[in-house]
Amino acid sequence: MTTADQSHAQTQVYVYEGPLRLWHWVNALAILTLCLSGYFIGSPLPTMPGEASEHFLMGYIRFTHFAAAYVLIVAFALRIYWAFVGNDHARQIFLPPIFSAKWWAEVRHEIAWYAFIASEPKKYVGHNPLATLAMHLLFVWGIIFMMITGLALYGEGEGMNSWQYTLFSSWVIPLFGNSQWVHTYHHLGMWVILIFVMVHVYAALREDIMSRQSILSTMITGWRTFKDARPADDDHA
Amino acid sequence: MTETFYEVLRRQGISRRSFLKFCSLTAASLGLGPEFVSTMANALETKPRTPVLWLHGLECTCCSEAFIRSAHPLASDVILSMISLDYDDTIMAAAGHQAEAIVDEIIEKYAGNYILACEGNPPLNEDGMYCIIGGKPYLDQLKKAASNCKAIISWGSCASWGCVQAARPNPTQAVPIHKVIYDKPIIKVPGCPPIPEVMTAIITYIATFEKLPELDRQGRPKMFYSQRIHDKCYRRPHFDAGQFVEQWDDESARKGYCLYKMGCKGPTTYNACSTTRWYGGTSFPIQSGHGCIGCSEDGFWDNGSFYNRLTNINQFGVEANADEIGLATAGVVGAAVAAHAAVSAVKRARTKGGNE
Numbered sequence: 124m125t126t127a128d129q130s131h132a133q134t135q136v137y138v139y140e141g142p143l144r145l146w147h148w149v150n151a152l153a154i155l156t157l158c159l160s161g162y163f164i165g166s167p168l169p170t171m172p173g174e175a176s177e178h179f180l181m182g183y184i185r186f187t188h189f190a191a192a193y194v195l196i197v198a199f200a201l202r203i204y205w206a207f208v209g210n211d212h213a214r215q216i217f218l219p220p221i222f223s224a225k226w227w228a229e230v231r232h233e234i235a236w237y238a239f240i241a242s243e244p245k246k247y248v249g250h251n252p253l254a255t256l257a258m259h260l261l262f263v264w265g266i267i268f269m270m271i272t273g274l275a276l277y278g279e280g281e282g283m284n285s286w287q288y289t290l291f292s293s294w295v296i297p298l299f300g301n302s303q304w305v306h307t308y309h310h311l312g313m314w315v316i317l318i319f320v321m322v323h324v325y326a327a328l329r330e331d332i333m334s335r336q337s338i339l340s341t342m343i344t345g346w347r348t349f350k351d352a353r354p355a356d357d358d359h360a
Numbered sequence: 361m362t363e364t365f366y367e368v369l370r371r372q373g374i375s376r377r378s379f380l381k382f383c384s385l386t387a388a389s390l391g392l393g394p395e396f397v398s399t400m401a402n403a404l405e406t407k408p409r410t411p412v413l414w415l416h417g418l419e420c421t422c423c424s425e426a427f428i429r430s431a432h433p434l435a436s437d438v439i440l441s442m443i444s445l446d447y448d449d450t451i452m453a454a455a456g457h458q459a460e461a462i463v464d465e466i467i468e469k470y471a472g473n474y475i476l477a478c479e480g481n482p483p484l485n486e487d488g489m490y491c492i493i494g495g496k497p498y499l500d501q502l503k504k505a506a507s508n509c510k511a512i513i514s515w516g517s518c519a520s521w522g523c524v525q526a527a528r529p530n531p532t533q534a535v536p537i538h539k540v541i542y543d544k545p546i547i548k549v550p551g552c553p554p555i556p557e558v559m560t561a562i563i564t565y566i567a568t569f570e571k572l573p574e575l576d577r578q579g580r581p582k583m584f585y586s587q588r589i590h591d592k593c594y595r596r597p598h599f600d601a602g603q604f605v606e607q608w609d610d611e612s613a614r615k616g617y618c619l620y621k622m623g624c625k626g627p628t629t630y631n632a633c634s635t636t637r638w639y640g641g642t643s644f645p646i647q648s649g650h651g652c653i654g655c656s657e658d659g660f661w662d663n664g665s666f667y668n669r670l671t672n673i674n675q676f677g678v679e680a681n682a683d684e685i686g687l688a689t690a691g692v693v694g695a696a697v698a699a700h701a702a703v704s705a706v707k708r709a710r711t712k713g714g715n716e
Contacts, residue, residue: 166683167602167621294577302628303657306669314685
């Protein structure tokens with residue numbers, strides 16, 4: 124599906140399929156909810172007045188956190204499924220071609236572009252190599268880390284006979300030494316994800332304006348559009 | 361030396377008539393036939409009580425102090441009736457060579473049948489010279505006593521995890537029992553000290569059922585260490601409602617609200633304090649208005665302040681917790697993003713200007 128219009132130098136490719144785009148936004152919303160509710164679990168709001176029986180504030184905040192966590196986990200599981208059955212782009216963030224010298228050269232070029240050394244970015248149908256690397260390391264592994272430590276902490280409340288405790292808490296807590304370290308690393312993980320989100324949003328905005336392909340609209344419509352007619356630099360085109 | 365249960369009962373003034381009555385009543389209440397009365401009486405007459413060796417390594421004796429204050433059962437009942445406490449250098453009458461000779465005798469005579477209770481832990485540095493028992497390193501005594509024992513009870517956080525003497529930088533290289541004894545079942549009873557009733561209950565369990573209690577993955581008896589202080593805390597409703605003590609001695613503190621914001625470690629501490637409480641159910645730290653310090657958790661001395669629920673991360677000599685590090689990093693990244701955006705905008709404006 125390529126429409127080549129030489130006069131406007133615009134081509135477009137269908138990159139992100141429906142389920143993937145839905146996952147992206149569900150996931151984004153879940154992460155936002157988790158960061159906010161998680162922060163308020165760690166640093167609660169000012170104390171509530173009146174009788175304890177009149178309030179359930181921490182209960183609701185924790186419920187929100189756990190519910191959003193399950194949405195994120197289920198969505199991530201479906202996302203993995205989609206990596207198998209979806210198109211090539213659905214696999215990209217899971218399998219960066221780390222053994223390809225060409226790819227690493229392009230990572231360096233992308234860094235040069237961000238450091239204002241390279242005058243022009245390369246053109247990609249999928250993610251650029253630096254984005255692939257950042258998403259793989261910070262997002263994919265970051266979110267897996269958060270899911271595992273999160274389930275381990277959740278299992279503590281559920282009790283030693285729960286599947287969450289058996290599958291996660293039972294080995295995660297001894298691995299970190301004690302429950303408090305798991306809490307501490309779960310907090311650190313939140314900041315890693317948050318920093319990823321900051322850079323991700325900034326890079327997406329900047330790339331949308333300054334690179335040679337569309338970014339923001341692509342995650343809504345699924346279509347990648349290009350600003351010039353020269354061939355793309357990745358293998359997906 | 362090791363009396364049978366029958367001998368203990370007789371010594372405590374119970375007549376043979378009463379003893380046989382007890383056997384008959386117990387057999388009847390268990391629904392057993394009359395022939396079991398003599399079986400039961402015979403068992404009590406012939407079965408020796410389990411010998412226990414109670415060793416002391418690097419420790420502060422808080423475990424012993426806690427143990428002797430147990431109310432249910434009384435510590436005296438445990439050591440005089442249920443078990444045969446044959447060696448415990450802090451409370452035994454014998455001393456010197458006579459005392460040490462008992463250890464050797466039990467190891468030989470009751471091979472595979474005695475329980476080794478360890479209070480404190482061995483230091484490994486300088487060939488164990490930081491803890492000398494009877495002229496020899498404690499490590500030697502521990503290894504020798506462990507070689508023939510049936511099971512080991514690691515009393516307290518010292519024997520279970522290492523506790524204060526193993527806190528960084530650990531100059532004596534003190535290590536918990538499970539780091540030097542690998543071939544025996546070890547029951548960890550952490551706490552600094554452990555709850556008195558938990559200590560006696562574990563001994564009672566072993567003496568009554570002749571088996572070890574079910575342990576969790578970290579080797580603690582599930583019956584006392586499967587829940588966190590937070591899970592059964594009587595102040596939990598205030599946590600769920602969002603009612604917290606914000607400062608020591610504020611209105612919320614007087615009302616007995618949740619101590620979460622004061623760094624209470626109840627949510628990360630596995631112990632039974634909030635269920636059994638201490639000293640016959642009198643109180644426990646949170647009930648007295650102070651947060652839990654997590655004394656039964658692995659490495660609790662190295663977890664930073666008692667008043668912070670996140671562990672300090674000591675890199676580059678900076679003490680900070682996860683949230684402070686995260687916030688600072690997010691700030692730096694945010695500033696970097698803003699600066700990068702500004703440079704990008706300038707560059708874009710220049711390029712456009714050049715094109716036109």
